[in-house]
Amino acid sequence: MKALDKANLDKFVELLSEEFNVYSITDTDFSTDFDNNKALEILKPIKSAKEIVFPQTEPLFKFDLVGKEIVVNEKQNSTNLMLWIKPCDVRGINILKKVFEKDVKDVYFANKLNNTIFVGLACNNPSRNCFCTSVSITPYYKEGMDVFATSVNGAIIFEALTEKGKEVLEKVNSLLRDATKDEVEKAKEIHLQAENKVRRYNFNTSRLTWDSDVWRISEICLSCGICTYLCPTCHCFDIIDENYVYEGERIRIWDSCMYSEYTLQASGHNPRAYRLQRLRNRIMHKFVWFKEMFDEYACTGCGRCVSYCPVNISLIEILGGV
Ligand code: SF4
Numbered sequence: 194m195k196a197l198d199k200a201n202l203d204k205f206v207e208l209l210s211e212e213f214n215v216y217s218i219t220d221t222d223f224s225t226d227f228d229n230n231k232a233l234e235i236l237k238p239i240k241s242a243k244e245i246v247f248p249q250t251e252p253l254f255k256f257d258l259v260g261k262e263i264v265v266n267e268k269q270n271s272t273n274l275m276l277w278i279k280p281c282d283v284r285g286i287n288i289l290k291k292v293f294e295k296d297v298k299d300v301y302f303a304n305k306l307n308n309t310i311f312v313g314l315a316c317n318n319p320s321r322n323c324f325c326t327s328v329s330i331t332p333y334y335k336e337g338m339d340v341f342a343t344s345v346n347g348a349i350i351f352e353a354l355t356e357k358g359k360e361v362l363e364k365v366n367s368l369l370r371d372a373t374k375d376e377v378e379k380a381k382e383i384h385l386q387a388e389n390k391v392r393r394y395n396f397n398t399s400r401l402t403w404d405s406d407v408w409r410i411s412e413i414c415l416s417c418g419i420c421t422y423l424c425p426t427c428h429c430f431d432i433i434d435e436n437y438v439y440e441g442e443r444i445r446i447w448d449s450c451m452y453s454e455y456t457l458q459a460s461g462h463n464p465r466a467y468r469l470q471r472l473r474n475r476i477m478h479k480f481v482w483f484k485e486m487f488d489e490y491a492c493t494g495c496g497r498c499v500s501y502c503p504v505n506i507s508l509i510e511i512l513g514g515v
Protein backbone atom coordinates (compact mmCIF):
# COMPACT_ATOMS: atom_id res chain seq x y z
CA MET A 194 0.00 0.00 0.00
CA LYS A 195 1.10 3.57 -0.67
CA ALA A 196 0.89 6.64 1.54
CA LEU A 197 0.67 10.38 0.89
CA ASP A 198 1.72 12.78 3.62
CA LYS A 199 -1.09 15.31 4.00
CA ALA A 200 1.44 18.15 3.64
CA ASN A 201 1.62 17.11 -0.05
CA LEU A 202 -2.13 17.17 -0.63
CA ASP A 203 -2.13 20.35 -2.73
CA LYS A 204 0.61 19.00 -5.02
CA PHE A 205 -1.28 15.71 -5.28
CA VAL A 206 -4.40 17.45 -6.57
CA GLU A 207 -2.34 19.71 -8.86
CA LEU A 208 -0.71 16.70 -10.51
CA LEU A 209 -4.03 14.92 -10.98
CA SER A 210 -5.59 18.08 -12.42
CA GLU A 211 -3.05 18.03 -15.27
CA GLU A 212 -4.79 14.97 -16.66
CA PHE A 213 -8.30 14.81 -15.25
CA ASN A 214 -11.28 17.00 -14.36
CA VAL A 215 -10.83 16.59 -10.62
CA TYR A 216 -14.00 16.79 -8.52
CA SER A 217 -13.98 16.56 -4.77
CA ILE A 218 -16.58 16.62 -2.04
CA THR A 219 -17.79 19.91 -0.60
CA ASP A 220 -20.41 20.41 2.10
CA THR A 221 -23.15 20.48 -0.50
CA ASP A 222 -22.08 18.39 -3.49
CA PHE A 223 -19.18 17.40 -5.75
CA SER A 224 -17.35 20.27 -7.38
CA THR A 225 -14.18 21.21 -9.23
CA ASP A 226 -13.98 24.16 -6.81
CA PHE A 227 -13.11 22.63 -3.44
CA ASP A 228 -11.06 23.11 -0.30
CA ASN A 229 -8.43 20.36 -0.22
CA ASN A 230 -7.95 20.09 3.51
CA LYS A 231 -11.59 20.53 4.41
CA ALA A 232 -12.65 17.87 1.91
CA LEU A 233 -11.02 15.18 4.03
CA GLU A 234 -13.07 16.21 7.05
CA ILE A 235 -16.49 16.25 5.35
CA LEU A 236 -18.48 13.10 6.03
CA LYS A 237 -20.67 13.38 2.95
CA PRO A 238 -22.16 16.21 0.88
CA ILE A 239 -25.87 17.02 1.09
CA LYS A 240 -26.27 15.88 -2.53
CA SER A 241 -25.14 12.41 -3.53
CA ALA A 242 -22.53 11.56 -6.15
CA LYS A 243 -25.11 10.27 -8.63
CA GLU A 244 -25.02 13.63 -10.38
CA ILE A 245 -21.62 12.80 -11.92
CA VAL A 246 -23.00 9.84 -13.85
CA PHE A 247 -26.65 10.92 -13.96
CA PRO A 248 -26.81 14.74 -13.94
CA GLN A 249 -29.91 16.57 -12.75
CA THR A 250 -30.12 18.26 -16.16
CA GLU A 251 -28.29 16.48 -18.95
CA PRO A 252 -28.21 17.59 -22.58
CA LEU A 253 -28.16 14.22 -24.38
CA PHE A 254 -27.38 15.68 -27.79
CA LYS A 255 -27.86 18.79 -29.87
CA PHE A 256 -29.26 18.93 -33.35
CA ASP A 257 -29.16 21.41 -36.22
CA LEU A 258 -31.57 21.82 -39.09
CA VAL A 259 -29.44 21.93 -42.26
CA GLY A 260 -31.75 22.40 -45.24
CA LYS A 261 -34.32 19.66 -44.72
CA GLU A 262 -31.94 17.40 -42.76
CA ILE A 263 -31.62 17.09 -38.97
CA VAL A 264 -27.93 16.69 -38.08
CA VAL A 265 -27.23 15.25 -34.62
CA ASN A 266 -24.11 16.47 -32.79
CA GLU A 267 -22.89 13.99 -30.18
CA LYS A 268 -20.94 15.29 -27.21
CA GLN A 269 -17.41 14.15 -26.33
CA ASN A 270 -16.81 13.30 -22.68
CA SER A 271 -13.54 13.97 -20.88
CA THR A 272 -12.28 11.95 -17.92
CA ASN A 273 -13.52 12.92 -14.46
CA LEU A 274 -11.78 11.92 -11.28
CA MET A 275 -13.90 11.89 -8.14
CA LEU A 276 -11.86 12.41 -5.02
CA TRP A 277 -12.96 11.10 -1.62
CA ILE A 278 -16.29 9.65 -2.73
CA LYS A 279 -17.84 7.78 0.19
CA PRO A 280 -18.67 4.06 0.30
CA CYS A 281 -22.44 4.65 0.39
CA ASP A 282 -22.29 6.88 -2.68
CA VAL A 283 -20.26 4.34 -4.66
CA ARG A 284 -22.81 1.74 -3.60
CA GLY A 285 -25.49 4.09 -4.96
CA ILE A 286 -23.76 4.19 -8.33
CA ASN A 287 -23.46 0.37 -8.31
CA ILE A 288 -27.23 0.22 -7.77
CA LEU A 289 -27.90 2.73 -10.56
CA LYS A 290 -25.69 0.62 -12.82
CA LYS A 291 -28.02 -2.34 -12.36
CA VAL A 292 -30.98 -0.22 -13.41
CA PHE A 293 -29.32 1.54 -16.33
CA GLU A 294 -27.81 -1.68 -17.67
CA LYS A 295 -30.89 -3.86 -17.34
CA ASP A 296 -32.39 -4.90 -20.70
CA VAL A 297 -31.24 -1.89 -22.75
CA LYS A 298 -27.94 -0.26 -21.80
CA ASP A 299 -28.26 3.48 -21.22
CA VAL A 300 -25.33 4.80 -23.26
CA TYR A 301 -25.31 8.23 -21.62
CA PHE A 302 -24.95 6.76 -18.16
CA ALA A 303 -22.45 4.11 -19.38
CA ASN A 304 -20.22 6.72 -21.09
CA LYS A 305 -20.09 8.86 -17.99
CA LEU A 306 -19.34 5.86 -15.80
CA ASN A 307 -16.55 4.71 -18.15
CA ASN A 308 -15.09 8.19 -18.13
CA THR A 309 -15.02 8.50 -14.36
CA ILE A 310 -12.35 7.34 -11.94
CA PHE A 311 -13.40 6.87 -8.34
CA VAL A 312 -10.94 7.54 -5.54
CA GLY A 313 -12.95 6.58 -2.47
CA LEU A 314 -12.35 7.44 1.15
CA ALA A 315 -13.36 5.32 4.14
CA CYS A 316 -15.68 7.05 6.62
CA ASN A 317 -13.90 7.67 9.90
CA ASN A 318 -16.79 9.24 11.73
CA PRO A 319 -20.29 8.18 10.58
CA SER A 320 -23.21 10.45 11.49
CA ARG A 321 -26.27 9.87 13.67
CA ASN A 322 -28.48 9.05 10.68
CA CYS A 323 -26.06 6.72 8.85
CA PHE A 324 -27.25 3.12 8.75
CA CYS A 325 -25.16 1.53 5.99
CA THR A 326 -24.47 -1.61 8.03
CA SER A 327 -28.22 -2.33 8.16
CA VAL A 328 -28.30 -2.55 4.34
CA SER A 329 -25.26 -4.80 3.88
CA ILE A 330 -22.38 -2.37 3.46
CA THR A 331 -19.76 -0.89 5.75
CA PRO A 332 -17.93 2.45 6.13
CA TYR A 333 -15.08 0.78 4.25
CA TYR A 334 -17.04 -0.81 1.39
CA LYS A 335 -14.87 -0.70 -1.77
CA GLU A 336 -16.78 -2.31 -4.64
CA GLY A 337 -16.87 0.05 -7.63
CA MET A 338 -13.93 2.19 -6.50
CA ASP A 339 -10.68 2.39 -8.47
CA VAL A 340 -8.61 3.49 -5.51
CA PHE A 341 -9.58 3.09 -1.86
CA ALA A 342 -8.12 5.53 0.67
CA THR A 343 -8.11 5.86 4.43
CA SER A 344 -7.14 9.00 6.32
CA VAL A 345 -4.70 8.00 9.08
CA ASN A 346 -3.34 10.80 11.25
CA GLY A 347 -0.95 12.83 9.04
CA ALA A 348 -1.21 10.60 5.97
CA ILE A 349 -3.63 9.07 3.50
CA ILE A 350 -3.20 5.37 2.76
CA PHE A 351 -4.04 4.21 -0.77
CA GLU A 352 -4.95 0.84 -2.19
CA ALA A 353 -5.30 0.54 -5.98
CA LEU A 354 -8.25 -1.72 -6.83
CA THR A 355 -8.33 -1.56 -10.64
CA GLU A 356 -6.00 -0.91 -13.57
CA LYS A 357 -7.36 2.64 -13.78
CA GLY A 358 -6.58 3.03 -10.09
CA LYS A 359 -3.00 1.82 -10.59
CA GLU A 360 -2.54 4.39 -13.37
CA VAL A 361 -3.79 7.18 -11.10
CA LEU A 362 -1.33 6.26 -8.35
CA GLU A 363 1.44 5.96 -10.98
CA LYS A 364 0.69 9.52 -12.06
CA VAL A 365 1.34 10.83 -8.51
CA ASN A 366 4.04 8.31 -7.66
CA SER A 367 6.66 11.01 -7.04
CA LEU A 368 4.62 12.17 -4.03
CA LEU A 369 3.95 8.72 -2.56
CA ARG A 370 5.92 6.47 -0.24
CA ASP A 371 5.30 2.96 1.04
CA ALA A 372 2.81 2.92 3.90
CA THR A 373 4.31 1.74 7.18
CA LYS A 374 3.08 -1.41 8.91
CA ASP A 375 1.72 0.78 11.74
CA GLU A 376 -0.25 2.93 9.30
CA VAL A 377 -1.79 -0.13 7.63
CA GLU A 378 -2.77 -1.55 11.02
CA LYS A 379 -4.16 1.81 12.12
CA ALA A 380 -6.29 1.99 8.94
CA LYS A 381 -7.85 -1.40 9.77
CA GLU A 382 -8.53 -0.24 13.30
CA ILE A 383 -10.22 2.94 12.00
CA HIS A 384 -12.43 0.84 9.72
CA LEU A 385 -13.65 -1.35 12.56
CA GLN A 386 -14.18 1.59 14.91
CA ALA A 387 -16.29 3.35 12.28
CA GLU A 388 -18.30 0.21 11.62
CA ASN A 389 -19.11 -0.06 15.33
CA LYS A 390 -20.22 3.58 15.43
CA VAL A 391 -22.91 3.08 12.78
CA ARG A 392 -26.30 2.36 14.33
CA ARG A 393 -27.50 -1.06 13.23
CA TYR A 394 -31.25 -1.66 12.89
CA ASN A 395 -33.28 -4.83 12.54
CA PHE A 396 -35.58 -3.69 9.75
CA ASN A 397 -38.89 -5.45 9.40
CA THR A 398 -39.80 -5.26 5.71
CA SER A 399 -42.75 -7.64 6.21
CA ARG A 400 -44.67 -4.64 7.64
CA LEU A 401 -44.50 -2.99 4.18
CA THR A 402 -47.82 -4.34 2.94
CA TRP A 403 -50.24 -2.56 0.61
CA ASP A 404 -52.76 -1.67 3.35
CA SER A 405 -50.31 -1.23 6.23
CA ASP A 406 -50.88 1.53 8.79
CA VAL A 407 -47.25 2.66 8.34
CA TRP A 408 -48.27 4.69 5.28
CA ARG A 409 -50.37 7.02 7.45
CA ILE A 410 -47.18 8.96 8.14
CA SER A 411 -47.67 10.35 4.61
CA GLU A 412 -50.35 12.69 6.04
CA ILE A 413 -47.57 15.18 6.83
CA CYS A 414 -45.62 14.73 3.56
CA LEU A 415 -45.23 17.96 1.56
CA SER A 416 -44.54 16.18 -1.76
CA CYS A 417 -41.43 18.33 -2.06
CA GLY A 418 -39.36 15.52 -3.59
CA ILE A 419 -36.24 16.28 -1.54
CA CYS A 420 -35.99 12.65 -0.42
CA THR A 421 -35.77 11.49 -4.04
CA TYR A 422 -33.48 14.27 -5.29
CA LEU A 423 -30.90 13.66 -2.57
CA CYS A 424 -31.12 9.89 -2.71
CA PRO A 425 -28.13 8.22 -4.41
CA THR A 426 -30.31 5.45 -5.83
CA CYS A 427 -33.42 7.31 -7.09
CA HIS A 428 -33.29 7.43 -10.85
CA CYS A 429 -36.59 8.62 -12.36
CA PHE A 430 -36.24 11.05 -15.23
CA ASP A 431 -38.12 12.84 -17.97
CA ILE A 432 -36.90 13.73 -21.47
CA ILE A 433 -37.77 16.95 -23.24
CA ASP A 434 -36.81 18.50 -26.58
CA GLU A 435 -35.93 22.19 -26.54
CA ASN A 436 -36.42 23.54 -30.06
CA TYR A 437 -35.16 26.85 -31.43
CA VAL A 438 -35.40 27.94 -35.09
CA TYR A 439 -32.62 25.97 -36.78
CA GLU A 440 -31.29 24.03 -33.78
CA GLY A 441 -32.36 22.25 -30.65
CA GLU A 442 -31.34 19.85 -27.94
CA ARG A 443 -32.72 16.82 -26.20
CA ILE A 444 -32.46 17.08 -22.43
CA ARG A 445 -32.87 14.54 -19.67
CA ILE A 446 -33.99 15.91 -16.30
CA TRP A 447 -34.61 14.25 -12.95
CA ASP A 448 -38.20 13.56 -12.03
CA SER A 449 -39.64 12.43 -8.70
CA CYS A 450 -42.25 9.81 -7.89
CA MET A 451 -43.22 12.00 -4.91
CA TYR A 452 -44.76 14.61 -7.27
CA SER A 453 -48.45 14.26 -8.01
CA GLU A 454 -47.91 15.02 -11.73
CA TYR A 455 -45.47 12.15 -12.04
CA THR A 456 -48.17 9.59 -12.84
CA LEU A 457 -50.79 11.98 -14.22
CA GLN A 458 -52.05 10.55 -17.50
CA ALA A 459 -53.26 12.44 -20.56
CA SER A 460 -56.82 11.27 -19.83
CA GLY A 461 -56.71 13.07 -16.48
CA HIS A 462 -56.56 9.79 -14.53
CA ASN A 463 -53.84 9.62 -11.90
CA PRO A 464 -53.07 6.21 -10.38
CA ARG A 465 -51.02 7.81 -7.58
CA ALA A 466 -52.92 11.00 -6.89
CA TYR A 467 -52.57 10.73 -3.11
CA ARG A 468 -49.51 11.22 -0.91
CA LEU A 469 -50.09 7.86 0.76
CA GLN A 470 -49.91 6.12 -2.62
CA ARG A 471 -46.71 7.95 -3.55
CA LEU A 472 -44.89 7.35 -0.27
CA ARG A 473 -45.95 3.70 -0.36
CA ASN A 474 -44.63 3.39 -3.88
CA ARG A 475 -41.27 4.96 -3.01
CA ILE A 476 -40.62 2.78 0.00
CA MET A 477 -42.00 -0.45 -1.48
CA HIS A 478 -39.96 0.09 -4.62
CA LYS A 479 -36.76 0.40 -2.60
CA PHE A 480 -37.36 -2.35 -0.08
CA VAL A 481 -39.72 -4.85 -1.72
CA TRP A 482 -39.82 -4.72 -5.51
CA PHE A 483 -36.18 -3.81 -6.10
CA LYS A 484 -35.21 -6.63 -3.72
CA GLU A 485 -37.35 -9.03 -5.76
CA MET A 486 -35.68 -7.91 -8.98
CA PHE A 487 -32.05 -7.53 -7.93
CA ASP A 488 -31.83 -9.29 -4.56
CA GLU A 489 -30.76 -6.14 -2.72
CA TYR A 490 -32.37 -3.00 -1.37
CA ALA A 491 -32.27 0.20 -3.43
CA CYS A 492 -30.91 1.97 -0.38
CA THR A 493 -27.34 2.59 0.73
CA GLY A 494 -28.13 3.66 4.29
CA CYS A 495 -26.77 7.17 3.64
CA GLY A 496 -29.55 8.66 5.79
CA ARG A 497 -30.01 11.75 3.57
CA CYS A 498 -33.77 11.32 3.25
CA VAL A 499 -33.97 11.09 7.06
CA SER A 500 -31.72 14.10 7.68
CA TYR A 501 -33.26 16.47 5.14
CA CYS A 502 -36.98 15.70 5.03
CA PRO A 503 -38.50 19.03 6.11
CA VAL A 504 -41.22 17.29 8.14
CA ASN A 505 -39.01 14.56 9.63
CA ILE A 506 -40.51 11.57 7.89
CA SER A 507 -38.04 8.86 8.78
CA LEU A 508 -37.36 5.83 6.65
CA ILE A 509 -35.91 4.16 9.74
CA GLU A 510 -39.23 4.58 11.55
CA ILE A 511 -41.20 3.33 8.55
CA LEU A 512 -39.04 0.21 8.47
CA GLY A 513 -39.61 -0.35 12.17
CA GLY A 514 -35.92 0.14 12.96
CA VAL A 515 -35.20 -0.83 16.54
S1 SF4 B 1 -38.68 14.89 1.76
FE1 SF4 B 1 -40.29 14.41 3.26
S2 SF4 B 1 -41.93 15.93 2.84
FE2 SF4 B 1 -40.55 15.93 1.03
S3 SF4 B 1 -41.52 14.43 -0.38
FE3 SF4 B 1 -39.98 13.30 0.84
S4 SF4 B 1 -41.15 12.42 2.55
FE4 SF4 B 1 -42.44 14.07 1.68
Ligand code: SF4
Nearest residue numbers: 424492493495496498
Ligand atom coordinates in the same frame (compact mmCIF):
# COMPACT_ATOMS: atom_id res chain seq x y z
S1 SF4 C 1 -31.16 6.41 3.27
FE1 SF4 C 1 -32.74 7.47 2.06
S2 SF4 C 1 -31.58 8.83 0.68
FE2 SF4 C 1 -30.11 7.30 1.48
S3 SF4 C 1 -30.13 5.63 -0.05
FE3 SF4 C 1 -31.64 5.08 1.54
S4 SF4 C 1 -33.58 5.85 0.71
FE4 SF4 C 1 -31.96 6.90 -0.44
